[in-house]
Amino acid sequence: MPVELNETHDPLLTSWVAGANEAGTDFPIQNLPYGVFARAGKPRVGVAIGDSILDVAEAAQAGSFTGMAEVSAKACQSGQLNALMELGPDYWAALRLGLSRLLRQGGATKAAESCLVDRKCAQMRLPASISNFTDFYTSIHHATNAGRMMRPDAPLLPNFKHMPIAYHGRASSVAVSGTSVRRPKGQSRAKNASLPSYGPTQRMDFELEVGFYVGPGNAIGETVALADAPGHIFGLSLVNDWSARDIQSWEYQPLGPFLAKSFLTSVSPWIVTLEALAPFRVAAADRGRDAPDLLAHLDDAQDRTHGGIHLQLEVFLQTPKMRGAGISPERISGSNFDGQYWTIFQMLAHHTSNGCNLLAGDLVASGTVSGSGLSEAGCLLEMTLGGTRPLALPNGETRSFLEDGDEILFRGFCERTGAARIGFGECAGRIEG
């Protein structure tokens, strides 16, 4: 799994666009993530750069690109990223190179300047038409912590180390960051109650996840080999798989989560491409000495050097009281995506191992990303030990689960010596009663 760096990754590159060279920006010229924003009421494909968004199709119209880059930019005219996603890595690389040269210091053209809009004022939309949403379960810490609450003696099920477990999520209720989160009603059975009741969930939770968008898909009946998986992955985003734990524990046997999740799933608006992440590809996480040999379609023993992505994740909470008192969102958790037991490439290979057809724009998420300690847990269920040990906030408030008005923000960024820091922006949602 060789990963090549090119001139677009050069940490010394700077941009002529305001804000792009500031320390700590999520969107330097080495990032160039894609999203969809509203302009005059219409969806437009944009690339985040500093404080701005470049309208890609408009830049193409203005003659900013040639060759494969031009073809790629024109695929953005529909106002959704699906057509670009379908083109594949060679086209993506050509457009990235074209964008980098256009936006870097010295590459300024008057034409490109007029294609920039103010990022702060832009209204972001879902980046793609998501036909299918699949959610995996690839953190061994999450699986162990959540499993321990239900099966103290055998928290981890026997299949976990043999293949990445997943289920189909609900595609219609995937919404862009900022969409308000209506507290769902549902059926649940309270502890010690003999009968269920119906009402607003009492155990509202978030799940910190990373998702990838599928690039070119595969025909039904065809599989994608592990070595070919990178060519089918367009880029990554942050995902909040909001969960109603009381509904979930009552409904999930025997067919898995359903209404506990399908009321809303939030995604961050920017898709950081796999190419932008190249400097942060690291060895796949060590699976431990007791890890079984993997079956051929999942076996990465030959080359584990770039299976992981060093991506730092953070969760912030702001309660209504904090907001009222002007207190910033509090960081309540953090973990790194490089610790996942299964890689995104194994997820994709497994997903297609039965011939299931993936489509460009499908969203595939990692499941809750948790580290080994409680301070690295990716959901309140783990963090508060099932609600038994409430989280203490600096202003004296406590939380077992989320209350109305609470806002959850995810942030993600990649940094290491010798590379420019790049960020994912935010995935945010506020609970409404």
Place this chain on the structure above:
Amino acid sequence: MPVELNETHDPLLTSWVAGANEAGTDFPIQNLPYGVFARAGKPRVGVAIGDSILDVAEAAQAGSFTGMAEVSAKACQSGQLNALMELGPDYWAALRLGLSRLLRQGGATKAAESCLVDRKCAQMRLPASISNFTDFYTSIHHATNAGRMMRPDAPLLPNFKHMPIAYHGRASSVAVSGTSVRRPKGQSRAKNASLPSYGPTQRMDFELEVGFYVGPGNAIGETVALADAPGHIFGLSLVNDWSARDIQSWEYQPLGPFLAKSFLTSVSPWIVTLEALAPFRVAAADRGRDAPDLLAHLDDAQDRTHGGIHLQLEVFLQTPKMRGAGISPERISGSNFDGQYWTIFQMLAHHTSNGCNLLAGDLVASGTVSGSGLSEAGCLLEMTLGGTRPLALPNGETRSFLEDGDEILFRGFCERTGAARIGFGECAGRIEG
């Protein structure tokens, strides 16, 4: 839940179209189901009538309809049924009345005649763009029989009688009847084996199901009350939820079925509208004396008179040897949809009870429809007691699970005294190695 009959249901109506008045036809003038067929390589919305299909948009073009019927027919111009589905029951009723008057004896117009194509030669396609596929689990016999194999002491889980259990299926791999079924490969762990292996499924099964297509959807965060559910259901089809049992039993804990199902799901090409089914609406199945009271959003105690649909279902199997010897497909099972523990209306109300947004064209299936006896089982897993008691075929062959070349056909029809018999056509698929 009042159900009104109108002139389109009159059993004495006949049609001027060839084949529509023959005894036993699935498509008399009282049916008028919708589908999508290919004409000159383009998808067209059609209505099955006798041996023909009426091209609906072309008939509209020819001036066959007026008012709301015309609006509805013109919604079919896109070549998919989604736009018609979105219009709702008043529009559907207007178009049905227009179609009935156009196609009934005496209503012939030369214009309509030229809009007919030969049904036998037509290549059918998926009737709608299916954004989301949900599969329920509403047969108490199936749940009990399947559950007994895993939990002999407590086959039925405690939640079953309190709400209809469901999971998200895979939308991309829903295909129209006739699509060949590639035997999926997958990971499974053989009985008594300590390690899993990867290869073609050894336990290939079908699942006899009935699905409905959603009409007008609901906004995210909004619920649909049980009494309003009928207005959100466009019509019904047969569904074969092909299942790889060995893959399923190894992967399904804790998140439910995934690759065991996502390789293919077949649907019959014709959607029989809820209005066409009006003469066959019967009381919802008796839930038995030990049934718990239902929570408000599912409670149909006030009016159970038309919750069920009297729809006879049949499963036929033809092996390659039978085909070679000219032996017709053998009927191996049959059951009636009126015995389901949960109604389609409860399914829809439950699905939206957390605010999950349904979209026009979403497919929602019943789960395996099984009666109480083995001869009424809706899948081989039940019929052969998990493969331990193979099915004996008249030509001496046996089947525990499906072999390459086997073809499974579902048929469905409604009949009762005083109403014209209507049918669903066929849902067929042949296993390919």
